[in-house]
Structures are given as C-alpha cells and as structure tokens.
Amino acid sequence: MQKSTPYSELKASIATLEKEQAQKQLVLKEQFIVTYESLNPFILIKNSIQSITGSPELRSQIIAIAIPLVAGLFSKKASARTRRASLLAEAGILILDSLNRYMANNPELFQTAGRYIADFFRKKAPGETTEDQ
Secondary structure, eight states: OOOOOHHHHHHHHHHHHHHHHHHHHHHHHHHHHHHHHOOOOOHHHHHHHHHHHHHHHHHHHHHHHHHHHHHHHHHHHHHHHHTTSHHHHHHHHHHHHHHHHHHOOOHHHHHHHHHHHHHHHSSHHHHHSSSSO
C-alpha cells in the first residue's frame, strides 16, 4: 500500500483538473464551430428563406402583397409606353386607377392566383398530394 503524501495528492488533483480542462476545451471548441457555422451569411440567408417558405401564412401574405405590386408595375410599364399622346396617357392613368380599385375590391381573386402560382413552383415532397391543407 502506498502512503498518501501531499505531493501525490496534489499530483492526482492536477491530473483530474487537466482531464476536466481537456473535456471543457473540446466542448468549447464544438460550440465555437457550431456558432461560427450558424453566423455564416450564406447560412443565415438560407435559413431565413427556408423559414419564409416553410410558413404557409407568411407565404400567402407575401404573395398577397407581391401580386398587386407586380401587376401595378406591369400596368405602369404598359401605360408608360403610351405617354406620347396625352389622350393615351390619361387612358393609362384611368386603367391603372381602375385596376387598383379592382384589386382592392377583389383581393381573393389575386390571392387565389398567387396560391396557384406558389403551388406550381413549390417543390413537392415524395408522397405529397396536391390537395389544400
């Protein structure tokens, strides 16, 4: 049997502390790698896009906002070509106004069209049906 001396006890406690330090260092290194990867700008953008496309409510709201904006942009571009003649310019303004009023009074038509477009471009999971959920 060995005698317990202060030197051997100190040596044993140093060895246990070094083991604990090595374990904590590995955990810290793993946490640093995970944090570094999560702060990568590409991954941040990718995760943001996935969260947007994953939420059906948010997706339908974005589509409901985007379709009138795109329709207004196209109608503005179409009417901008006819601004050479003042009569045609006024007609373009009237068309834009009536289109905006129609979109304001019938948003469900544009939401339905937006859902159809989103469903068309959405990736389907294996075994997924085309039924509304």
